Amino acid sequence: MDTLEPLETRELRYFTAVAEELHFGRAAERLGMAQPPLSRAIQRLERRLGVRLLERNRRGVSLTGAGEVLLHEGRAALDAITAATRRTRRAGGSGGPEGARDRLVLAVKAAASHELLQKLLAAHAAEPDAAEIEVLPCGMCEQPELLRDGRADVALMHAPFNSLAGFDSEELMTEGQIAVLPAGHPLAARETLSLADISDVPDLPPARWQQHGTYPPGPGPEIRDQTQLAQLIALGRTLAVFPESARAWLWSEHTAVPLSDAPPVVTHIAWPAHSRSLALAGLIRTATRL
């Protein structure tokens, strides 16, 4: 009876599609198949698990408690599977037979900790038998996702912006934060600022980053990347808060003022907790010795 025969990957993919769309037709389309076999697959899954996952309410579909659990756990499992695929391909694919130099993919928030990254890469390259490092630039908060699904092996993360939950990590650097203001603005003349000073400046409303294709509400300008933000600051339309290392790429129309009470930004090197790769261990050793 309770055979505990494991879920097949395909079933998990089907279920997450339906659970996300809450609509069999759209889910089937997304999966590139017809709707009836999808329905059957979900039914079979529910039968196998002995648990109702979806509530079919004649008009749309909703998740049961168990369905929500499976959606979360299933996503994690699917990530683990694609990570296994990617890392295996990477380990054996490129070079011919064994002996192919190990390759590590390092995910880095574009333009963040640039100097640190330079030093790290230089120091690592100087090591004998160092693995080849591929730098994967990424957006603000996607390092965890990249590590989880195997597109990256190791990442530079920035607390408190990235959560280190679920990863092993080592601290590399701590820095304060600065307010970046239009050079001509009255506040730019100050020696230091507090978060309160800049939280409610009427003529410099905080910019709104695009999140999942949509923008949060508010008065500030809408932006999609850091260059747009830099330009808007230069135009006197907004201000922003950055780690001190951002001074490296400021424009002449920008003025940086230290923030007295902003939480410090801690740069970590982080990797999946179960990693057992020698190449990774070498990189971490190099990083912690910087």
Added chain:
Amino acid sequence: MDTLEPLETRELRYFTAVAEELHFGRAAERLGMAQPPLSRAIQRLERRLGVRLLERNRRGVSLTGAGEVLLHEGRAALDAITAATRRTRRAGGSGGPEGARDRLVLAVKAAASHELLQKLLAAHAAEPDAAEIEVLPCGMCEQPELLRDGRADVALMHAPFNSLAGFDSEELMTEGQIAVLPAGHPLAARETLSLADISDVPDLPPARWQQHGTYPPGPGPEIRDQTQLAQLIALGRTLAVFPESARAWLWSEHTAVPLSDAPPVVTHIAWPAHSRSLALAGLIRTATRL
């Protein structure tokens, strides 16, 4: 070409079996199937990944580098899948429709932190809407495994014995360690001891715990559980080091002597980093307020 069609769970199971046995016949037997289809499945897997996983050396099989990667990553993925199955079944299975009280499985090293556990369970039961807690006693080091494959949702772990890598955790308690000696032994008369004092006592060699069915080498007696250890100490054959809370279950033939230089034991409550369960959050809140 590079369809990146995901690995099926079955293929992963087959591969890990072969990779562990390094022998197609035995692996097939373990999987309850015949050898030829297993061989074909592995070949197909290698073709799909475009990577050689096993080196067939006419006399036995060995893992390639990519094979080792897939073995590690695949185990993690399989754990994630069985965790998804277990937690989903648990979430929807027991009680009828929704509203069934949440249930959490708490893994605890048997007899460790007993008093803390008592207080935690009492405090939790006093909360309104508290989830039902099932206590799962386990051996010394298996809490991480239980959390990973979903047999448990949360665990009491003891640094530095358990590694917290890959989990979220909160510190609950710190305690010193004690040496537990036969009551009549000369060392038992001391006020305190150091690790050096007890590391090489000829008539009290450290006991050897069974690990994966086998015993490490050495002069000490072989044991399989804590009761056997307690008895051997009472008989004057060995000594042991425990956290202070072990005083609760000492026998009258035992004497506990504080260790001045043993690292403190820190009890944590730990859970999978991706957990999003309200019931779990409630338990953690209760625990940290103790």
Added chain:
DNA sequence: TACCTGTGATACCCGACGGGTATGACAGAG
């Protein structure tokens, strides 16, 4: 050398199941 043994690979067959199309059942909007 010749043979036996143990190993993984190949050849062939069958039944199960994943997937497609057509259609049904049913609730809600008009």
Added chain:
DNA sequence: CTCTGTCATACCCGTCGGGTATCACAGGTA
């Protein structure tokens, strides 16, 4: 009462997972 949108059912087919029988080949062994 019909029309529409939605998921379930019925039925068919091709693929593929699995089994049995057998092959190919390396190492011992007499």
